[in-house]
Amino acid sequence: MKNQKIFPGLILLGFGLYFYLEHSQIDILKEYLTWPTLLIIVGIAFLGQGYGGKDYEAILPGVILTGFGIHFHIVNRLSIWPDHIGIFILIISLGFLLRYQRTGNGLFHGVLFLIISIILLFYNEVLQWLGLLENKAGNIINLWPFLLIILGIYLLFFKRK
Numbered sequence: 001m002k003n004q005k006i007f008p009g010l011i012l013l014g015f016g017l018y019f020y021l022e023h024s025q026i027d028i029l030k031e032y033l034t035w036p037t038l039l040i041i042v043g044i045a046f047l048g049q050g051y052g053g054k055d056y057e058a059i060l061p062g063v064i065l066t067g068f069g070i071h072f073h074i075v076n077r078l079s080i081w082p083d084h085i086g087i088f089i090l091i092i093s094l095g096f097l098l099r100y101q102r103t104g105n106g107l108f109h110g111v112l113f114l115i116i117s118i119i120l121l122f123y124n125e126v127l128q129w130l131g132l133l134e135n136k137a138g139n140i141i142n143l144w145p146f147l148l149i150i151l152g153i154y155l156l157f158f159k160r161k
Contacts, residue, residue: 003049003052003053003054003055004053004055005053006045006048006049006052006053007045007046007048007049007053007058008045010041010044010045010048010049011041011042011045014041014042014044014045015038015041018033018037018038018041021033032073034073035072036068036069036070036071036072036073037069037073038069039065039066039068039069039072040065040066040069040070040073042065043061043062043063043064043065043066043067043068043069044062044066045062046058046059046061046062046065046066047059047062047063047066048062049062050062050099050102056099056102056103057099057103059095059098059099059102060095060096060098060099060106061095062095063091063094063095063098063099064091064092064095067091067094067095068088068091071087071088071091082121084120084121085120086116086117086118086119086120086121087117087121089113089116089117089120090113090114090117090118090121092113093109093110093111093112093113093114093116093117094110095110096109096110096113097110097111097114116148119144
């Protein structure tokens with residue numbers, strides 16, 4: 001049974017706490033009271049609805065919003081944290097995989113996004129591993145976006161048996 005009170009309750013609690021702390025003018029918290037924190041609050045509310053309210057479809061937006069909020073907080077504070085599009089795709093992949101864990105839906109999406117994020121995050125390393133940089137076949141690998149487009153068209157317009 002889905003409990004529909006969890007999401008609005010967590011939103012009101014989180015926003016109330018956020019605005020209270022913002023008006024309290026606590027110096028140590030000022031750098032964290034920004035728009036990414038609001039993303040985290042909404043994401044946590046979705047995750048609370050997903051896990052606590054057994055509304056497992058809420059897990060995906062919860063992971064995405066929480067992950068994006070955490071990313072935007074960390075990216076300028078931690079020098080080893082990558083500021084790359086691959087991180088966003090990795091967070092989306094994590095959302096699909098966590099939702100799959102509860103619903104059984106979304107494994108293909110999660111694995112597909114995981115593979116794309118690994119390729120994007122480790123592009124040069126993948127090319128070296130495949131040996132494509134040494135033999136100048138690296139120009140061929142620039143066509144991989146077209147492979148994604150063709151795969152997308154196939155999935156949209158051709159029925160699988």
